[in-house]
Amino acid sequence: MRLKKGDLVIAIILITAVLGWFIKDIIWADTDSKIAVIKIDGQIYTTLTLDSSNERKEIPLTLPGDNFMLIVSEKDEIWVEESTCPEQVCVRTGKINKPGQNIVDLPSKTVIYIEGTEKTDIDDVSF
Numbered sequence: 001m002r003l004k005k006g007d008l009v010i011a012i013i014l015i016t017a018v019l020g021w022f023i024k025d026i027i028w029a030d031t032d033s034k035i036a037v038i039k040i041d042g043q044i045y046t047t048l049t050l051d052s053s054n055e056r057k058e059i060p061l062t063l064p065g066d067n068f069m070l071i072v073s074e075k076d077e078i079w080v081e082e083s084t085c086p087e088q089v090c091v092r093t094g095k096i097n098k099p100g101q102n103i104v105d106l107p108s109k110t111v112i113y114i115e116g117t118e119k120t121d122i123d124d125v126s127f
Contacts, residue, residue, distance in 0.1 A: 034116035
């Protein structure tokens with residue numbers, strides 16, 4: 001089976017598009033300011049500015065009912081590294097770094113979410 005000229009052009013276009021998609025974050029780095037908000041039982045516990053510094057910040061939380069949570073922030077990401085909740089959903093959520101993303105731990109009524117001016121893929125109509 002031989003490739004025709006048109007097949008080669010389509011393959012080059014597809015490869016270029018895929019490579020462009022993967023390197024777009026490197027070329028257009030995220031420069032918008034983002035703030036991570038940590039709420040416990042509906043009250044704001046603290047806020048963190050997420051920036052591109054490599055400094056690791058750990059926030060140990062002692063929660064009601066002998067619950068514990070270790071929140072870590074590094075570079076422009078935040079995540080829950082340890083938790084005493086039974087299902088570990090907050091730990092398995094992983095790292096978040098875009099406005100609108102959140103981590104929720106229902107047993108301890110803890111919510112971590114990111115606010116910022118960056119344009120997101122979610123609009124007011126989407127749910």
